Amino acid sequence: MKSLKNKFSALLILFCVQFSFAQDSLKLSHQEFLNIVKNYHPLAFRYQLQNKIANAEITKARGNFDPVLAGKLGEKNIDGTKYYEQRNVELGIPTWYGIDITGSYNYLDGEKLNSSETKGGLYQFGVTIPLAKNLLYDKRRAMLDQAKFGLKMTEAEQIVLTNELLLDAENTYWEWVKNYEIYKLQKSAVEINRKRLELTKKTYEFGERPAIDTVEVSSQLQGFELQERDAYLNFVKSTQELQMFLWKDQQELYEISQLIFPSSSLDEHSGYSDYEFLVQNVQSRQVQNHASLEYYLQKQNILESERRLKWQSFLPKIDFTYNFFNKENYRRDFLPLFDNNFQYGLKLEIPIFLRQARADYEIAKLKISQNQQDSQLKTREINTKIETYKNEVNNYFTQIDISTKNLNNYQRLLNAEETRFSNGESSLFLINSRENKLLEAQEKNLELKAKFLKSYNKLKWLNENFLR
Structure with missing residues (x-):
């Protein structure tokens, strides 16, 4: 053969x-x-491979917009004392306009928790929005x-x-x-x-x-x-x-x-x-x-x-984050957004000399x-x-x-x-x-x-x- x-x-x-x-x-x-x-001829074949590589680069770049699913499972126990037990599932969705959307479920229990932690099952829905840098164009x-x-x-x-x-x-x-x-x-x-x-x-x-x-x-x-x-x-x-x-x-x-x-x-x-x-x-x-x-x-x-990407470095970085919470087995209460079961944050970064940006x-x-x-x-x-x-x-x-x-x-x-x-x-x-x-x-x-x-x-x- x-x-x-x-x-x-x-x-x-x-x-x-x-x-x-x-x-x-x-x-x-x-x-x-x-x-x-x-x-x-090897050169003709090589030139054809270059096109395939360029197509693969597009697929690679699209990967930056892929949703990310994450999970976490953990427990700490010393001398019969259960410090914490945690189960967490999270989904992150990056969007075209620089906005990141997240959704998660977190279960937490234990005897040595921080006062800011919430016991039991907690559903969370959040969004992060750039208000200046990365809003119109990002990496x-x-x-x-x-x-x-x-x-x-x-x-x-x-x-x-x-x-x-x-x-x-x-x-x-x-x-x-x-x-x-x-x-x-x-x-x-x-x-x-x-x-x-x-x-x-x-x-x-x-x-x-x-x-x-x-x-x-x-x-x-x-x-x-x-x-x-x-x-x-x-x-x-x-x-x-x-x-x-x-x-x-x-x-x-x-x-x-x-x-x-x-x-x-x-x-x-x-x-x-x-x-x-x-x-x-x-x-x-x-x-x-x-x-x-x-x-x-x-x-x-x-x-x-x-050039458009580098121009973004002249803008201050202002990111607004909002998270809505709902405890497991509790009645859903979405509105008003800033009344109950929420968390928000505003992060500001302003470059002073702008030497690198310039x-x-x-x-x-x-x-x-x-x-x-x-x-x-x-x-x-x-x-x-x-x-x-x-x-x-x-x-x-x-x-x-x-x-x-x-x-x-x-x-x-x-x-x-x-x-x-x-x-x-x-x-x-x-x-x-x-x-x-x-x-x-x-x-x-x-x-x-x-x-x-x-x-x-x-x-x-x-x-x-x-x-x-």
């Missing part, structure tokens, strides 16, 4: 990638790769508000961090594809020049070509073989970089036992046709709806909540000002990125168009040179020169396409960061 489970996990990881291209090799598409990163309400803002803040941060991870992964994928296609170009050039060398050797044997031509072709072949080895090394390195994003279930790194190859190509990307729509879409967005700015907005709400309040205001500056800086940064990525995409697309035309011209020049060579009007040196220029143009074209896609991805994931 364990072996079967491991095989099934591996199958999920690779999303049904198919065996093809070469012996013992796998092909991985762009979408399959992104799905693996989204579902199995319990502040903690709950801050936990709610913290959840929204975490969600916004999670969106940005996840999209940054996916951007990094996607750009790594297309860099891998580019290196693979350059390797295929070099491999193709090597094959062409091997055939050309064989043909040149035969024409030399028939006396149609001088021996120096075989040296020329051989030298060209060796140059291409060196470039092929270098291209292959770059492809292997980029495969290793890609592996850092390949994970299995339970956040285990997927070890690549054989080379994998892309099933997507640079030319197949939809960005070439819909990049203008993406640019327009990003430009139509409201910058304040970006998740990065939502993060600072929720942080501002948390700091504002803290310092805490000033710190809270400075943090708000600091966050506002950070938000303005982030707004400027987002606007700058939008303009930068937009210009990059437009510029690279234009360069690709020019490069493609230039590539076609080099291909025609090579074809013409080969025709002239077959007519005895050219040389292998000129053919090699044209071929080198064509290969350079092909590599340049692939480099530009990779740069375009990277800029396109930056713009795409920036657009994904907008909440509305």
Whole structure:
């Protein structure tokens, strides 16, 4: 069963990638790769856990409003004298507006009780009301508000961090594809020049070509073989970089036992046709709806909540407490409240110098000002990125168009040179020169396409960061 489970996990990881291209090799598409990163990468999983932690913080803050049930049972007896026997049950209910409600039943009996104690069963109902400090806002309400803002803040941060991870992964994928296609170009050039060398050797044997031509072709072949080895090394390195994003279930790194190859190509990307729509879409967005700015907005709400809480320290603490009593088996007599069976108290605390209150309040205001500056800086940064990525995409697309035309011209020049060579009007040196220029143009074209896609991805994931 364990072996079967491991095989099934591996199958999920690779999303049904198919065996093809070469012996013992796998092909991985762009979408399959992104799905693996989204579902199995440890950072993506960690960001999801942050949201769960923020939700738990809200539950924790709500716990400050939970009713509390308490009980007490006790007796003291020395030398046969029962000093006291006590049984007590109490329920405390904190409310949203800082008012605490209590209800209890207390039974007390004994021979050594204080004169203020009441024998027998006694029911009690009480309320404590803050008349100044903590009436409009208190620590319990502040903690709950801050936990709610913290959840929204975490969600916004999670969106940005996840999209940054996916951007990094996607750009790594297309860099891998580019290196693979350059390797295929070099491999193709090597094959062409091997055939050309064989043909040149035969024409030399028939006396149609001088021996120096075989040296020329051989030298060209060796140059291409060196470039092929270098291209292959770059492809292997980029495969290793890609592996850092390949994970299995339970956040285990997927070890690549054989080379994998892309099933997507640079030319197949939809960005070439819909990049203008993406640019327009990003430009139509409201910058304040970006998740990065939502993060600072929720942080501002948390700091504002803290400022309101610190402001309460300037107020005198005046707490009014009233308790109504009713002895067991006695007639209930509620009204008037201050006539019989009651207890009340008024507690007053007035800070004299207010040094701590003034310092805490000033710190809270400075943090708000600091966050506002950070938000303005982030707004400027987002606007700058939008303009930068937009210009990059437009510029690279234009360069690709020019490069493609230039590539076609080099291909025609090579074809013409080969025709002239077959007519005895050219040389292998000129053919090699044209071929080198064509290969350079092909590599340049692939480099530009990779740069375009990277800029396109930056713009795409920036657009994904907008909440509305």
